[in-house]
Amino acid sequence: MRLANLRGRLAVVAGDAAVDVAEASGGRFSADPQAVFAEWDAFRDWAASLDPSQGEAFAVEELGPPVPRPRQVFAIGINYAAHASEAGYPPESAPVTFTKFPGCLAGPVCEVELPSATVDWEVEMVVAVSRDTVRVRREDAWDHVAGITLGQDLSERTSQLAGAKPQFSLAKSFPNFGPTGPWLVTPDEFGDPSDLAISCSLSGETVQSARTSAMIYDVPELLVRLSRVCRLFPGDLVFTGTPSGVGNARTPKRFIRAGEELVSELEGVGRLTQRFVAAREV
DSSP: OEEEEETTEEEEEETTEEEEHHHHTTTSSOSOTTGGGGGHHHHHHHHTTOOGGGOEEOOGGGEEOSSOSOSOEEEEESOBHHHHHHHTOOTTOOOEEEEOOGGGEEOSEEEEEESSSOEEOOEEEEEEEOSOBSSOOGGGGGGGEEEEEEEEOOEEHHHHHOSSSOOHHHHTOSTTOEEEEEEEEOGGGSSOTTOOEEEEEETTEEEEEEEGGGBSSOHHHHHHHHHHHSOBOTTOEEEOOOOSOOGGGSSSOOOOOTTOEEEEEETTTEEEEEEEEEOOOO
16 A cells, blocks of 8 residues: 555555545545554555545645654664765664654655755655554564655755764754655565665766665664654654765765755655755845
């Protein structure tokens, strides 16, 4: 099953068409894409018998973030050995955990204003939590995942690294610095949801390419570790970390310039497209 936020309404996507959930369910389920997680099991059972022929054509530009208002957004850093190496961390480092504030979330196609000349890319697999999760066991962890989507953890490196302590969360939460989508795909759609090709290209040049099986801590392990400390709520998001190839680690450093386009891809999920513009005067 693929869930989308189409013009602010929850939809199930089948091929090139989308079925409006509120209309198809006769109001049983809300049109609000965020509300579905409160009734995840009932919704999943209902959607299993949904007739996709009821769908309407749509354009990807009409899609918003599939999980638009999560209570919590967990973001994981240093979760691929090659990225740990390029960032100067030992490969056995515990993952860095921070947040992207939910106001930065955007849909799969959007324009991003550059707040500085040091904005970097970080393509990531993102998972949405399906149920209350506290001290989950590893063998049960995938049952706590509603679906997988694709995200970019765009990062403004100057403010991130300025001062005595890094400002990860603020530097990664400018408007549209968290594009996600194009939809949320349930784990049963994948042969192996832990081993997916992930990549991104900037102005046609491939800058990151890896497989999610190269994570140091896979999705079950991340949920185990997070839920030992925090209660995870239905509809929370977890950005699972980025592979090597970020601009800040290159020699010379390479950052996104106005007029460039960033295209991100995740096997079995789809594509994000971000176009960048210069900062506007306030």
